Amino acid sequence: MLSDSELKVRKIKDGTVIDHIPAGNALAVLKILNITGREGHTVSIVMNVSSKRLGLKDIVKIEGRELKPDEVNKIALIAPNATINIVRNYQVVEKKSVTLPSEIYDILSCPNPMCVTNANEPVTPRFYVDSESPLRLRCHYCGWFLEREDVLKQI
Amino acid sequence: MISIRDFSREELEYIFDVADEMESIYRSGTDVLRGKILASLFFEPSTRTRLSFETAMIKLGGGVVGFAEPDISSVKKGENLADTVRVVESYADVIVLRHPLEGAARLAAEYVNIPVINAGSGAEEHPTQALLDIYTIRRELGRVDSLNIGILGDLRYGRTVHSLCIGLTNYDVKLFLISPELLRLRREFLEEVKKKVEVVETDRLERVIDKLDVLYVTRIQKERFADLAEYEKVRGAYRVDLDILQRAKESLIVMHPLPRVEEIDPEVDYTPHARYFDQVRYGVLVRMSLLKLILSG
């Protein structure tokens, strides 16, 4: 039997399904994954479908691309309960939850205006995960803390 | 040497032991660091800290190059810090860096293979000041453990306060944080300190003055207050004078990172409590100790 969400968006043959994204965060997840739609893959987004676990949730399906744990894990910043389903020939062959890496690169910048990473220096901002829940990150350079709201503001 | 957090208690004590040995060299000079060059890169002015490092290096027989005026340096031409330190690396054996941006010393250290000493970056860190402050306590009172240490004034923005608090968490002390509401230690920072030592927060010095072994005074800057009337109120309440010291222990020592403006009455200078000018000498000893340990093992 097809579930409600599957009726709205068809099953995919090969690729990745990211499930259990907090409602309204599907676009942010794509942004973190750096998927713009210009890569040529078919990308389906379902927003605000009902879920036993989350009440409402979003789902993202990316056809023809299997995402690796390394690239997916950083979505734990905004979707800590997301599950990653790798689909081959209509079958889920692998199902994983996301785990936040201990260090975050690339996607965030430091909210401290006096931080050296916000000046004209050839440096990538780097953050340590101090606490996952509640989310708290610490800038490697200046030591400032980022909380969930600071992260959401940037994505 | 980027953050006071990088030091264990054993390492602090070792630096202080070597600083004790520097006392005689401080008077006579030595040449253990002959041929070594210290580059002092001061992207914002801090004459005291710069003179202290340069004196320490010269007493040890080494040489000093550098700049103290940001507008004559390469910064004005748009060169970034990462490039500046890589150029200086070819001239010097150690870099002493003072910079307005937070995290600047850590960044600099990632770009060069010579040691970088943080002489103050942004508002958060001033690790060698913390070293000399703790060394002053150890020298003057013979120990740091089991003391009641009061820190008075601007605990929120005061650059030296953060490093000092973290440094003191290596010891078994009780901290009395005395400041107006507006200038209290940042919450997450306070939590970190409270995990290691007992902390009492108050806005009234007179409530705790009789308990203190050390009173560390910092300046409250007018710019921190939106309301000038509020500043005027605070200014009087956080001033240390002979009156308030009458209630203090006879052995209390009063410290200050200098420059002092009016938060300590000049009359206090002539009491046995005053130690702020001794701190300056201890600062040279501690920096001699650091430079010797870094450059000659």
Ligand SMILES: [Zn+2]
């Ligand atoms: Zn930062």
